[in-house]
Amino acid sequence: MDKAALYLIPVLLGDTSVERVIPEFNKRIVSELKFFIVENIRSARRFMKKCDPGIDIDSLTFYELNKHTNKKDIEGYLAPMKSGNSMGVISEAGCPAIADPGAEVVAIAQKKGYKVVPLVGPSSLLMAVMASGFNGQSFAFHGYLPIDSSKRVSKIKYLEM
Structure with a gap:
């Protein structure tokens, strides 16, 4: 790492082993960095330990960036x-900065x-397009669907118009 850079580090989607989806280069970057902006400190620490079991978590500095973060602090x-x-x-799942406070x-x-x-890694958005069977030549991402079922149904009906 020559010049200071902001690395966008993809994380695991679900309960997949780190060896199956995270390249060695990413694991090396995680091991070398001392400062992290994360959506959730606890889950970021868990991910980092999976990348490098010997990492000294207590020597690292974390800044939490989520929906509760004061915009003036960013x-x-x-x-x-x-x-x-x-x-x-580091986001909660997949790639940072995609429908994400990052x-x-x-x-x-x-x-x-x-x-x-941006580092290579799992992206739920691209994986969904890949597995859909649709032609990925042209698609639009309107954000993730709401968790609440009635809001989700409303959003789907709106998108169908």
Whole structure:
């Protein structure tokens, strides 16, 4: 890692072993970084331990970015990059910044001229298109469906129009 970068680190989807889906390069990046912006600290720590069982979790700094985060605090999360430190962004599942609060920190990093590096890994969106049998040449993503069943039905009816 030469220049400070913001690494977008995909995580596991469900209960899959890390060896099956996370490239060695990603595991090495996770092991080398000291600063992370995460959606949930607890699940990020679990993922990191799967990537590198010997990682010293207590020596790392975590900034939590989720729906409860004050928007004014987000820019400050990138402070380690000012000092030349690379950082990682970890979501709850799949790829950060796709229908995810990580998009906000990526936009700020780009505005500030920081290098943003998306890493290869599982993406629920692309996996759904791949498994659908539909032609993936042209599709639109309207966000994930709501968890609440009545809201989900309403959203599906709206999308069918």
